[in-house]
Amino acid sequence: MSAKMEQKEQRYIQRHSMQTRITHDIVAVACIWLTFSGLFVFIPALASAFPDFTRAMRVSHRIVGCxxxxxxxxxxxxxxxxxxxxxxxxxxxWTPEDKEFTKKFVPYMLNARNVHMPDQDEVKSGQRFADGLMVVGVLLMAISGLVLWLGTSVWRVSGDTASVMRTIHDICFLILVIFVVAHVYLGAGIFEPYKGTGKLMWGNGQVSESNALYHWGFWARKELEKGDKVLLKDENDQVVARGKEAVDLGNTYIEEKLKQKAPLKQE
Amino acid sequence: MADLAIYYDSSKCTGCKGCMVACKTWNNLPSPIELNSQPYSGTYQNPVDLNENTRTIITYKERKRENAYGIDWAFGSRRCMHCTDAACVKVCPSGCLYHDDNGFVVMDIDKCIGCQYCRAACPFDVPRHTGVNVRGADIKIDKCDACATRVAHGMKPACVTTCQPNALDFGPREEMLTRAHERVEWLHKRGYADARVYGETEAGGTHVIMVLKYDISQYDLPENPNTNKGAASNVMKPLTALAAVGIVGGLGITYARAHGYHRDHMAYDTKTHDVVDMDKDEVERHIDKEAGER
Incomplete structure (x- = not known):
């Protein structure tokens, strides 16, 4: 272990646990499969072109739904x-920053270069809203789906009940299409300003200090000050230091880097 | 080709169930033969309702005979009404259900995916399904198709050919309607004031034309069949497509606008409480902890 932080090294914060990631990833894959299999019933042209495959999709829809x-x-x-x-x-x-975030969200998405967001806590207001809608949407999907499934096999619901459940299933699908597509785009972390977020749920659950400060300023600084979830890693993703030690090495590195620049400024 | 229709005159029906037997025979629909295997309906109506092996039943409504000893029956026919504005056809996602050239609602059974949307949407609660189980792979619709294979060969539906009191008939819809109106007029003259024609305008006009001898409450028929029960889904589909295109388009703009955007590497010194731009080596801002900044 080096006593000094190298230039290629970076501090990370452990944001999500293994269990959170596994839960999220199973649910995410399930949602993708449910969308795919559901589309075969939802889009008449598909059901009509591949009726046998659609029947298989419907069976899988039930299994994956479970x-x-x-x-x-x-x-x-x-x-x-x-x-x-x-x-x-x-x-x-809701903090004043949450309100500001909500107001700025659309301009920010259209012009992230120039519109800058205020610091945020662990979960941004936009995340709370979108994720919350997804949780409620999936919950209603699950309930209406169970009624549509069991209500036409184990017991018999009335036609009216089935129609209402199907409408709920449809409305929730529309909501989920919007929020899941956006969630996948932002969460995949391939494009700016969300570059680097993909590993949070699909990798090790860690976020770099720089990205953490950019997305969740309040939370990032709090975690860096606490230190217990901080890791220092080299360019090969190897952990160099953990916890307080990682924080201190990083601090020293920042201060030295600033000092090196300081004489230049005075010239 | 002019629309055809099945004619049913409840005032001539004797409740013999010959039509039910003929239907089962022609369509190869089994009946349970175990002792007491069918639930008791409280009347001679048996089976209690349509089921996956029974496409038509005669309904029995009993009531005390007025001013005389004994009971009166109101016989009715419960079967697919072959609506012009057919709710089942509107909701069927696979194209299994469709109107044939005669106006009857028929099905391409290979296309049925077992979703049972037709059953939920039908205002007459007619479609039934075979192979219903939790797994759901083998569910198939079963309902009256007006003996499409017989009609295609110039024959009448099986039920019609067997009807001994001529309560059932089959022919061009207009003819059947004229006959129904004549019969209702005759019934009115005989004192059956509630007698009426059913199916002329209901559900866009049905291809089963009925003469009801008594008030409609004596028959398992809705006064105003709602053929739009499943219609919400047909609105939701284009809306969802629009939403999908909208969100992908919106994100496309985001992508295009942020393309090539580079964020400077940032770091936070927990000792000095400075947020530092590590690419420019500049303190970007100081977090004033004493002033309560976080």
Missing amino acids: ILIITPIVSAILSPRGVGRFFKKYFTK
Whole structure:
């Protein structure tokens, strides 16, 4: 272990646990499969062109639907405290920065180069809104889906009930199309200003100091000050230092870098 | 080709169930033969309702005979009404259900995907499905198709050919309607004031024309069949497509506008509370902890 931070090294913050990532990823893949299989019934041309394949898709829709429902339940049972933390993060008071973020969101998406967002807590107001809608949407999807499935096989619901459930299923699908597509684009982290967010859920769950400061300023600084979730890693993704040590090495590096520049300024 | 229709005159029906037997025979629909395997309906109506092996039933409504000893029956026919404005055709996602040239609602059974949307949408609660189970791979619709294969060969539907009191008939829809109106007029003269024609305008005009001898409450028929129960979905589909295009387009603009945008590498010194731009080696801002900044 080097006593000094190298130029290629960077501090990271552990943002999501392994369990959170696995839960998210199973649900995400399930949602993609449910969309794909659901489209075969939703789009008449597909059902009509491939009726046998559509029947197979409908069976898979049920199996994957069960996975979608069971995964978060199992995860919640494994970590009840995580559920508590989740609700605490999502049901929080709106700060002035949250309001500013919401107001600036569309101009920001259209002109991220020049429109800059205020610092945010662990979950941005926009995230809270979008993720919240997705959670509610999936919940309603699950309920209406279960009624449509079991209500036409195990027991018999009335035609009116089935029609209402199908409309709920359709409306939630529309909401989810909008928010999931946006969520996937932003979360995949391939394009600016969201570059680098992909690893949060699909990799090691870590976010670089720079990205953390950019997206969740309040949270990033709080975590860096606390230090317990901070890692110092080299360019090969190898952990060089952890915790307080990683924080201190980073601080020294920043200060020295600034000092090197200082004499130039005076000239 | 002019539309055809099945004619049913409830005032001539004797409730013999010959039509039910003929239907099962022609369409190869089995009946349960175990002792007492069917639930009891409380009347001679049996089976209680349409089911996956029963495409038509005669309904029995019993009531006390006025001013006389005994009971009266109101016989009715429950079957696919072959609506012009057919809710099932509108919601069928696979094109399994469609109107044939005669105006009857027929099905291409290979195309049925077992979604049962037709059942939910039908104002007459007619479509039934075979192979219903939790797995759901083998569900197929079963309902009256007006014996399409017989009609194609110039024959009448099986039920019609067997009707002994001529309560059932088959022919051009206009003729059937004229006959129904004549019969209702005759019934009115005989004192059946509630007698009426059913199917002339209901659900866009049905291809089963009925003469109802008594008030409509004596028959399992809705006064105003709602053929739009599943219509919301047909609005949601284009809306969802629009939303998908909108969001992809919006994100496309985001992508185009942010293309090539480079964010400077930032770092935070937890000792000095400075946020530093590491590419420019400049302190970008100081977090004034004493002033309560976070």
